[in-house]
Amino acid sequence: MIEIKGLVKKYGSTVAVDNISFSVERGELFGLLGPNGAGKTTTISVLSTLLPATEGAAVVAGCDVAKDADGVRRRIGVVPQEIALYEDLGARDNLNFWGRLYGLSGKDLQRRTEEMLEAVELGEHARQKVSSFSGGMKRRLNLAAGLMHGPEVLFLDEPTVGIDAQARGKILALIRRLNEDGLTVLYTTHYLEEAEQLCDRIGVIDRGKMVALGDKDDLIRQIGDEDTISFLLPPERLDELLTLSTKWDLVGDVEHRRGCARLRVRDTARVLPEIQMWLAGQQLPLDHLEVHRPNLETLYLNLTGRALRE
Amino acid sequence: MRLNPGLIWTIMRLRLKRVMADRANLIWLVAMPLVFSFIMGELMGNWSSGSSPQFTFIVYGAANGGEQLAEILAPLEDHEDFALVVRDTTASRASIRALLEESRVSGALLVGDGFADSLAAGLTPTVDFFHDSERGSSQRIRGAFEPVFAAAAVRISAQQLVDPAAAADDPGKATAFDVARYDSLVAAPRVRLDAEVLGRSREANLLLTDSRQHSGPSYTLMFILMFLLMGAKDLVQEQKQRTLDRLRLSWASTGDLVLGFFLSGMIVGAFQAVLLLGMNAAIFGIDYGPSPACLVLVMLLFVAVSSAAGLLLGTLSRSGGQADGLGMVLGLGLPALGGLWWPLEIVPPFMQSIGRALPTGQAITIFHDMIGRGWGIAESAPMLLGLTAWLVVLLALAVVFFRRAVNP
Amino acid sequence: MLSGLGALVRKDLLRQVRDVKSLVIYLGVPLLLTFIMGISFGGGVFGGSGISAIPMALAGGDLPGGMRDQLTQGLQETGLFTVTWTDSTEAARLVAEGEVRAALILPDELMSRFFQGDDVVFKLWKDPNSQVKAGIVEAIMTGILGQFQAKEAAYRSLWPDDELGEFGELEEPLEEIFSGDPVRAVRALRTDDGALREELLLRFERGASFGQSMQEPALVLDLHDRQDWAAEDDTRPSRNLYDYFLPAFAVFFMMWGTVAIIRDLHRERENRTLARILTGPVNVATVALGKWVTAVIMASTQLMVLLIAGGLLFGVRVGDAPVALLLVAVATAGAAASVYLILGLVVSTEKAMDALTTVFTLVFGMLGGNFFPIDLMPPALHAVGRITFNYWGNRAFSEIITHGKGLFDVVDELLVLSTIATLGLIVAVAIFAVRQRRGVAA
Structure with missing residues (x-):
């Protein structure tokens, strides 16, 4: 449904997207994961015909974005990161407008508007001005506006930024439902949990480059199934820990940064009590002792050497 | 009321920095008033006779x-x-x-x-x-x-x-x-009219029929008023963005805040006044009369009235849009009514009375009297008192509504 | 494309109508200022302008009573002056303090000096702050005196030896005889001095003959005022400055109103709705056209509301050629929308557009004749004024409203405005397309 090959987008000498390639199958929910400024929005802008690519090719719903922009536009829905709505109009007015823009009219328009208002649970607020909405309500309406015309492909650019957990949950549930109904979704986010919860396949993008791409579980498996144990440790006690750790079958070396020791272990059930006992014996604090299961964060850290939210 | 000069100065400095940080403000502060004074003064020539294009x-x-x-x-x-x-x-x-x-x-x-x-x-x-x-x-x-x-x-x-x-x-x-006699008698008639202006300087024949003497001060006044009224939306913004609350939660008393806002408006207005009056004098040769004290007093009073009006407007407006809309109505309406656009003498008597009761009409009348008649503070006292009355009323109202706005 | 265009226009109009602030700026402010202008200049139901009953002082004590009354009456009959007689000291005070606009100071021993052939100088003291009224007093006095000067010069050129001082001793001073009382003048002929009587009779006859000759002018100047021939069937009571300024100010406000609508393009860019629209099935031409159509509808409505309000309140005749008026309003709004669309698209932010359009609107307003009639400007600037679209709008409105012209008389103006509108729109779309190609349209 989406096919990208060697996509490059430059702004002068700045390379925003650097030779990325991936594809998204029909009915798939694909996550594009990366920190702010990684190139996610630029990629969506190129795919939705807003920006011309510097190099490379992209086909969306069978239409080439460079040659058949109109064809692409008719088939896609875009939910931008910003609340791209008319805040001085009511919810229904907004949806009516976006529907009309795509050629809906009369009863079809009316029906679709009501459907969407119900879908995003804003039926009771249909006449209310958007400016009076909460952040979550705005986000839901933002999503509904992108769905008014029943697109084949939906681009969601960080659709849950800045809202509370409950509102986020509602939006994610709706996206999942839409995907289950057969809608192809390209979802960008910098929230790992969202990508983990929602997406079938994931592309990790960093500084314009695609650093990992594939099935979510496969990607995590690539970095192994070792847990990471971390705890606070004064530097002068590091030698003691190194000596002790020789019997724990660690993966890699013990890391010690900013007063925090980090060990990757294969047998957490065995090692963790020993560490707890040792720390207690040394009268070192236990309350910072943490065990991390491998996840996308670990993957990202492994791939880029940085945490996603750094 | 407890006042803290240090805090007042801090608030003033912040507001001034924000004004100066926005380059677009320079257009309203300086460029447009000068363009207006120049083009209107130059092109309209004299109201009654006029410079004469071919x-x-x-x-x-x-x-x-x-x-x-x-x-x-x-x-x-x-x-x-x-x-x-x-x-x-x-x-x-x-x-x-x-x-x-x-x-x-x-x-x-x-x-x-x-x-x-x-x-x-x-x-x-x-x-x-x-x-x-x-x-x-x-x-x-x-x-x-x-x-x-x-x-x-x-x-x-x-x-x-x-x-x-x-x-x-x-x-x-x-x-x-005798044709020659006729021509000479017509050219140098025995019975003739000797017209002169009874202004402050009979020799200079200084006269407001040179419309620059009018347009220089009048556009200075108009743009000062407009700029300070348009600043009302900054106050609304401070309320919306909760920075006003933050200021209130600091050491600052309501008095500090009111004075800070009011005085920063005055500094901006005074800066604009000095710049525009100076440039009008330098470029168009406008002589503001023999009483610098009266000039300073009228400008200070007018700037203070405008700043108080902007503060009041900002406290009364519920949104930036409302402040803008009302600011536009007042910023254009008061100059039109007060005789800054056209001389009051050409409007009907009841409109003249309305005009002279407004701060714009009072200020431009004082300017005319300074420039044309050479009047000083004593002669212009009634109009100066009028401006003072406006200041007292507007500032009192601004304080009352500001208190209500910050202590709901 | 049409459904997209319809949706865009409908959305923008809905937003405009629901936005009370824009409506205030759009209609409230212009209506208020139009109203102020109207009561200042327009008369109508609110009465006339201030150019009437100009207070003036007269001073100079020794004019014979009859002549003094004649002068007062003559000045008051013009309907322009309210005359007060006083002494010269008080007159100077009245002028200096602005209580009268001007004072006419008659010279001492006016009649004696005149009849003795001495110079007679009338002084006119003017209020320094009276830009208009003192000028009117001077112009009228100069005109009256000009006539008198020419006649005196003509008399003395016909009979150069007719020096007034050569009369013998009379019981009454000569100025008394010629002070305007014919009975007294005839009685003067009863003098016993035959030569003197002959001399007096000669003067009377010359004076009568001269007066008669002057009553029948040798040349007639037939004035043809464009205002008269333009509206020969015009029965409206009077025209005034407001007839010009109502449409001129309406066009000026319309320019600001158009800026406000086109500016929305930047707001849409900043809140990303423009980007979202451009991901839909509309191209930049449709988006530009959408804003243009909205601006034209709003701006021409604004123009018509202002003109009709002015017409209803102040009797400006706006209803004689409604079709022409509407077409000119639409064409002017169309040209304005195109020009501002270009200005809006050559800059990247709302702030930059504000700065650019503010300067542009004020300068175009001045050059195009929205603040004062373009005719008053020097020819070079007059020519420059013609490149402004508002000049053509002002001109067409002036033709219809002031000169009572119809649709066919403003075809030229309509053509110019339509050309500006069309070419401007094409240029704007081209700029928008280039911006899109560069990825900076939204």
């Missing part, structure tokens, strides 16, 4: 007029107001009308067939003068031509009394008409 005045059918016509027109040659184009050929009335309608000429004279013969025969020939009473250039040509024509008509009428043969028997006839 307009075209065509005489058709000059061949019909003979020497008499040439004599009539002689004083109009090289006229500074217009270029006189004399054509021997004639033209139809319709074509002359068309020329005037299309603004290709500002006035035209049509001398009909047999003009010279009729004149010689003592008949009364008619010449047609085409003009547009709604066009200034046309009126100027008429204003210049009519006296010349009237003088010529008097001369020709008088010459018709010349009859050397009959003069001996008829006391109403003269033996000759």
Whole structure:
């Protein structure tokens, strides 16, 4: 449904997207994961015909974005990161407008508007001005506006930024439902949990480059199934820990940064009590002792050497 | 009320920095007032007489007029107001009308067939003068031509009394008409009008008919008022963004905040006033009169009134849009009513009374009196008191509503 | 494309109508200022302008009573002056303090000096702050005196030896005899001095003959005022400055109103709705056209509301050629929308557009004749004024409203405005397309 090959987008000498390639199958929910400024929005802008690519090719719903922009536009829905709505109009007015823009009219328009208002649970607020909405309500309406015309492909650019957990949950549930109904979704986010919860396949993008791409579980498996144990440790006690750790079958070396020791272990059930006992014996604090299961964060850290939210 | 000068200064500095950080403000602060003063003052020239661009005045059918016509027109040659184009050929009335309608000429004279013969025969020939009473250039040509024509008509009428043969028997006839004497007497009349302006300097003949003397101060006042009223939306923004709450939660008392906002407005206004009045003096040579104290006082009062008005507007408005809308109404309405756009003397008496009761009307009247009459604080005391009254009322209201806004 | 265009226009109009602030700026402010202008200049139901009953002082004590009354009456009959007689000290005070606009100071021993052939100088003291009224007093006085000067010069050129001082001793001073009382003048002929009587009779006859000659002018100047021939059937009571300024200010406000609508393009860019629209099935031409159509509808409505309000309140005749008026309003709004669309698209932010359009609107307003009639400007600037679209709008409105012209008389103006509108729109779309190609349209 989406096919990208060697996509490059430059702004002068700045390379925003650097030779990325991936594809998204029909009915798939694909996550594009990366920190702010990684190139996610630029990629969506190129795919939705807003920006011309510097190099490379992209086909969306069978239409080439460079040659058949109109064809692409008719088939896609875009939910931008910003609340791209008319805040001085009511919810229904907004949806009516976006529907009309795509050629809906009369009863079809009316029906679709009501459907969407119900879908995003804003039926009771249909006449209310958007400016009076909460952040979550705005986000839901933002999503509904992108769905008014029943697109084949939906681009969601960080659709849950800045809202509370409950509102986020509602939006994610709706996206999942839409995907289950057969809608192809390209979802960008910098929230790992969202990508983990929602997406079938994931592309990790960093500084314009695609650093990992594939099935979510496969990607995590690539970095192994070792847990990471971390705890606070004064530097002068590091030698003691190194000596002790020789019997724990660690993966890699013990890391010690900013007063925090980090060990990757294969047998957490065995090692963790020993560490707890040792720390207690040394009268070192236990309350910072943490065990991390491998996840996308670990993957990202492994791939880029940085945490996603750094 | 507890006041903390250090905090007041901090608030003022913050507001001033924000004003100066926005380059677009410079357009309203400096560029537009100067452009307005310059173009309006320069292009409108004098209200009553005016600097004189060259307009075209065509005489058709000059061949019909003979020497008499040439004599009539002689004083109009090289006229500074217009270029006189004399054509021997004639033209139809319709074509002359068309020329005037299309603004290709500002006035035209049509001398009909047999003009010279009729004149010689003592008949009364008619010449047609085409003009547009709604066009200034046309009126100027008429204003210049009519006296010349009237003088010529008097001369020709008088010459018709010349009859050397009959003069001996008829006391109403003269033996000759001394043309040279007539011309010299008309040129240097014995009975004449000596007009002068009773301003502060009779020698300089300083007069507000030079519209720059009006437009310089008036656009300075207008833009100060507009700028400070437009600043009202900053206060609304501070309320919306909760920075006002944050300020209130600091050491600052309500008094500190009001004074901080009010004085920062005054500093911006005073900066604008000094810059614009200075540039008006430097570029247009405007002399504000012999009383610098009065000049400083009127500007301080007007700036303070404007700043208080902006503060009041900001506290009363519920949204930036509302502040903008009301600011626009007041920023344009008060100058129009107060005589900053056109002199109050040309509006009906009741509108003059309204104008002089408003701070804009009071300030420009003081300026006029300083520039034209050389008045100082004592003479302008009633108007200065009027401005002071506005200041007291507006500032008191601003304090009351500001308190309500920050302590709901 | 049409459904997209319809949706865009409908959305924008809905937003405009629901936005109370824009409506205030759009209609409230212009209506208020039009109203202020109207009551200042327009007369109508609110009465006339301030150019009437100009207070002036007259001073100079020794004018014979009859002549003094004649002068007062003559000045008051013009309907322009309210005359107060006083002494010169008080007159100076009245002028200096602005209580009268001007004072005419008659010279001492006016009649004696005149009849003795001495110079007679009238002084006119003017209020320094009276830009208009003192000028009117001076112009009228200069005109009256000009006539008198020419006649005196003509008399003295006909009979150069007719020096007034050569009369013998009379019981009454000569100025008393000629003070305007014919009975007294005839009585003067009862003098026993035969030569003197002959001399007086001669003067009377010359004076009568001269006066008669002056009553029948040798030349007649037939004035043809464009205002008269343009509206020969016009029965409206009077025209005034407001007839010009109502449409001129309406056009000026319309320019600001158009800026406000086109500016929305930047707001849409900033809140990303423009980007979202451009991901839909509309191209930049449709988006530009949408804003243009909205601006034209709003701006021409604004123009018509202002003109009709002015017409209803102040009697400006706006209803004689409604079709022409509407077409000119639409064409002017169309040209304005195109020009501002270009200005809006050559800059990247709302702030930059505000700065650019503010300067542009004020300068175009001045050059195009929205603040004062373009005719008052020097020819070079007059020519520059013609490149402004508002000049053509002002001109067409002036033709219709002031000169009572119809649709066919403003075809030229309509053509110019339509050309500006069409070419401007094409240029704007081209700029928008280039911006889109560069990826900076939204």
